[in-house]
Amino acid sequence: MSKIKSRRSGANIMARLVLLLGSLAYVMILAVINGSLGFICAMGVTVFGAVGVVKALGEVVAMSYPLIIGLTVGCGVLRGVLRYFEQYGNHFIAFKLLAVLRDKIFGALRTLCPAKLESKQKGSIIAMITSDIETLEVFYAHTVSPVCIAVIVSAAVFLFVGFVSSWYLALAALVAYIAIGIIVPLVSSGRLKESGVNYRAEFASFNAYFLDSIKGIKEIVLNNAGSMRETEVNRRSDILLKETKKMKHNTVRAAAATELTVSLFIILTLVIGIVLVHFDMLSAGRMIIGVVAVFGSFGPVIAVSALPGNLTQTFASGDRVLNLLAETPAVTEVKNGENIEYENLSVSDLSFSYDGNAEVLSDIKMHAEKGEIIGIVGESGCGKSTFLKLLLRFWQKGSGTIAYNGTDVDGINSGNLLDNVTMVSQSTYLFDESIEDNLKIAKPDATQEEMENACRLASVHDFIMTLPEGYKTSAGALGDNLSAGEKQRIGLARAFLKAAELILLDEPTSNVDSINEGIILKTLKEQKSRKSIILVSHRESTMAIADRIYKVENGRMAEVTE
Ligand SMILES: Nc1ncnc2c1ncn2[C@@H]1O[C@H](COP(=O)(O)OP(=O)(O)OP(=O)(O)O)[C@@H](O)[C@H]1O
Ligand SMILES: [Mg+2]
Numbered sequence: 201m202s203k204i205k206s207r208r209s210g211a212n213i214m215a216r217l218v219l220l221l222g223s224l225a226y227v228m229i230l231a232v233i234n235g236s237l238g239f240i241c242a243m244g245v246t247v248f249g250a251v252g253v254v255k256a257l258g259e260v261v262a263m264s265y266p267l268i269i270g271l272t273v274g275c276g277v278l279r280g281v282l283r284y285f286e287q288y289g290n291h292f293i294a295f296k297l298l299a300v301l302r303d304k305i306f307g308a309l310r311t312l313c314p315a316k317l318e319s320k321q322k323g324s325i326i327a328m329i330t331s332d333i334e335t336l337e338v339f340y341a342h343t344v345s346p347v348c349i350a351v352i353v354s355a356a357v358f359l360f361v362g363f364v365s366s367w368y369l370a371l372a373a374l375v376a377y378i379a380i381g382i383i384v385p386l387v388s389s390g391r392l393k394e395s396g397v398n399y400r401a402e403f404a405s406f407n408a409y410f411l412d413s414i415k416g417i418k419e420i421v422l423n424n425a426g427s428m429r430e431t432e433v434n435r436r437s438d439i440l441l442k443e444t445k446k447m448k449h450n451t452v453r454a455a456a457a458t459e460l461t462v463s464l465f466i467i468l469t470l471v472i473g474i475v476l477v478h479f480d481m482l483s484a485g486r487m488i489i490g491v492v493a494v495f496g497s498f499g500p501v502i503a504v505s506a507l508p509g510n511l512t513q514t515f516a517s518g519d520r521v522l523n524l525l526a527e528t529p530a531v532t533e534v535k536n537g538e539n540i541e542y543e544n545l546s547v548s549d550l551s552f553s554y555d556g557n558a559e560v561l562s563d564i565k566m567h568a569e570k571g572e573i574i575g576i577v578g579e580s581g582c583g584k585s586t587f588l589k590l591l592l593r594f595w596q597k598g599s600g601t602i603a604y605n606g607t608d609v610d611g612i613n614s615g616n617l618l619d620n621v622t623m624v625s626q627s628t629y630l631f632d633e634s635i636e637d638n639l640k641i642a643k644p645d646a647t648q649e650e651m652e653n654a655c656r657l658a659s660v661h662d663f664i665m666t667l668p669e670g671y672k673t674s675a676g677a678l679g680d681n682l683s684a685g686e687k688q689r690i691g692l693a694r695a696f697l698k699a700a701e702l703i704l705l706d707e708p709t710s711n712v713d714s715i716n717e718g719i720i721l722k723t724l725k726e727q728k729s730r731k732s733i734i735l736v737s738h739r740e741s742t743m744a745i746a747d748r749i750y751k752v753e754n755g756r757m758a759e760v761t762e
Contacts, residue, residue, distance in 0.1 A: 210511070213518040217339060220301070224293050231289030232345045236352040238282035243357070243496045244275030250492040259485035286345070294341035301333055301521065308524050315530035315595045328524065332517035339514040343507060350381055350500035357497040365490025366482045372472050373494045376465035381501035384461050388454035393512045395447040400513070402443045406436045458505045462498050469494045531596045537611045540604050542620040542701035544569045545591070545732060550600035552590055560586050562755045564600070568732040570701070573724060575746030576736045577760075582752045584736045585626060588704045591734070592621055604702075622700035626707050628691030632676030635664055638690065639671075642698040654697035657727075659712075659719035660689035684711040692720065702732045709742045721745050 208216075221228060252268045255261040261268075305328065309317065317325070354377040362370035413420065413429050420429055473491045476482040482490075550564040560583040568574045576584050590597050593609050602609040609617065622642070630638050639651050646654075651671065655661035663686055667673040675682065682690075688711050695703055705724075709717045717739075724733055725745055737743055749760040 208519055208522070210515050213515050213522065216522055217336065217518050218344065220297070221293070221340075224296055227289050227293050228340075228345065231286050231293070232348040232352070234282045234289060235286035235345055235349040236356070238279050238286055239349060239353045239500055240356055241275040241279040241282060242499070243493060245272055245279070246496045247489060247493050248272040248275060250489050254485035254488055257485065259483065261485070290341040290345055294337045297340050298333060298337055301336060302329065304525055305329060305333070305521065308527065311529040311533065312524075312527060316527065328520055332521055335514055335517040336521065339511075339518070343511065343514065346500065346503045346507070350377075350504045353497065353500045354381075357493055361490045361493050365486045365493070366473075366476055368472055368476060368481075369469060369487075369490040369494060372465070372469050373497065376461075376469070376494075376498070377501050379465065380458060380461050380498060381504045384457050385454075385505045385507070388450070388457055389512075392447075392450050392454055395443070395450045396512050397516075399440075399443045399447040400516075402436075402440045406440050409433070409436055455506070458502060462502065465498075466495055531593060533614045534610065534612060534617075535614070537613045537616075538607050539613055539616040540607055540620060542570075542732070543605045545702060546601075546603045546606070547591075548601050548603075550590070550602060551598040552586065552595065553598060554586075554595075559598070559755055561590075561752075561757070564757045566750055566757060566759070568702070568734060570732055571729055572747045573728050573733045573735055573745055575743045575749035576734065576752065576757075577738070577743065577749060578752030583755065584752055585706050587752070587757070588623055588625075588706055588734070588736065591702075591704060592623055593617060620700055621702045621704065622695045622698045623704040624688075624691045624695045624706060624708055626710075628687045628694075630675040630682070630687060630690065632674070634669075634672050634674050635667070635690065636671040638675050639694055639697055642694040646697055651693075651697060654693045655690075657696045657720075657723040658689045658693035659716045659723075660686065660693055663689070685713070685716065688712060689716065689720070696723070696727070701730070702734070703727075704734045704736075706736045707738070708735070709737065709739060714741070717741065 218225075248268055248271045251261060251263065252265065252272070255263070255265070255268065263271075309325065354374070358370050358374050358377075361373055410433060413433065420426055469491055473482070473487040477484050477487045545566075545568040547564055547566045551559055551562045553559045564587065566574070576587065578584050586595075589595055591602060591609070593602075593614070597609070604612060604617075604620065631641070636651065639654065640646055643650070648671075652661055655664060664671055664673075688708065692705075692708055695705070709720060712720065721742065724735075727733065735742065735746060743749060750757050751760050
């Protein structure tokens, strides 16, 4: 998880995240003002209380008791109200931003899809949508404003103590704020950061290993590798436990260091106060007010000192999210291009490589007309599926042209292209929804009749009728019980339902028995008069229906002529 080094500095990430606030910034300013005033009111309760005590001790105070009591109570009530508005503002921002960020991430995923997502681990995308976003929520709701509030409140107390009590006390307070809010966290952050990063890396790796073991439990049992796996799980869990202990130890140490510093400065302030009174540089009353004000003012800086542990995580999350938002898609959506109605396909001089170096396909030439079934054969890994993906513009082709009705694929509106061309890929994914909904993804307004018809063509209708609830049966409830062939035929039914004019079939019959293959091939023959079908298959029986066959070899594609 921590393998990818951050390219941005912490300050850079923070600035970018704050920039994402946009027009919400004013809410945050309000929240900071409310938070600062709230803290000051909280201190007002103790300070006015102290003023009352000082007056009772006989010092001259230009305030009546009712006023002092009124101010104390008023501060207490106001504190609650202000705190409410501060929290409200912060969470308002946080949740608004969560929505905005999620929207941005989904937007980015959509443009990166499908090409770049193929190479991304699904786990890391899920982690981004869930935990990274939550971490950022903490940043917006509980990080930015505490820092601002600490600065404002500390400055206010410094001035108040200076003017009302003594500048010596004020100075002591200032040194305390810097020590607690900046120096102590800086000293402990190095160790905290390291143990935090180690802990999260171990945690992620343990999770991944455990999940992988569950997914592969069949292979483990088959190979009698259970005890070996168990030993490894135990070893990793011991490491995780050690890292957890280390991290907790460091967290506790950092918290203890903060508390200790606060206590030391409280004693120091008190000593300074007593010395000032002793040498008649300050009245006892003003000393009490000043000292009480300083004692009550550490809350905001303590809150800041608790941040660094969170911040490293925030930076890591922020960096991942910003990286995703900055990633350039492999293919850009065409919106202002042409719309076509498929008639023919003509490919010439087409070359493509995934990594920009080794060409998977080079100088490909082929064509297809309506009424034709085109076969593509070639060894495993030669680039057949890649070719089909290029026809759909899932990847950006290198050089050459892929022309539909004479228009290059890069100039055809993306939505329109997918209306004209459909593909049944090597593995069909079924959503955790009813069979009906799984089919209707190809045509949301399909009637029951259309749907059943498509399933008959794909030779899967009879099977669906044997299910407990027919078309309403949940594919998720069937889980892995659907055979590969049944899934494949549902995939085919989707393609027939979509009624695109060019159908790309990647090994459509690889998992189907010969009776069902016969039905599917018959369907394809019937369909071809109005369509083009491009068929990739290793099976000779399937290839037999092709009108023309191309063979892919060493990146080249040549028409097979007998
Ligand atoms: N997303 C990708 N990134 C990088 N390389 C890829 C990617 N997808 C496929 N390849 C590589 O491109 C080559 C062609 O793969 P492709 O899936 O097109 O082969 P294929 O002819 O369909 O094979 P099969 O008959 O086994 O399905 C392979 O070497 C494969 O490893
Ligand atoms: Mg393939």
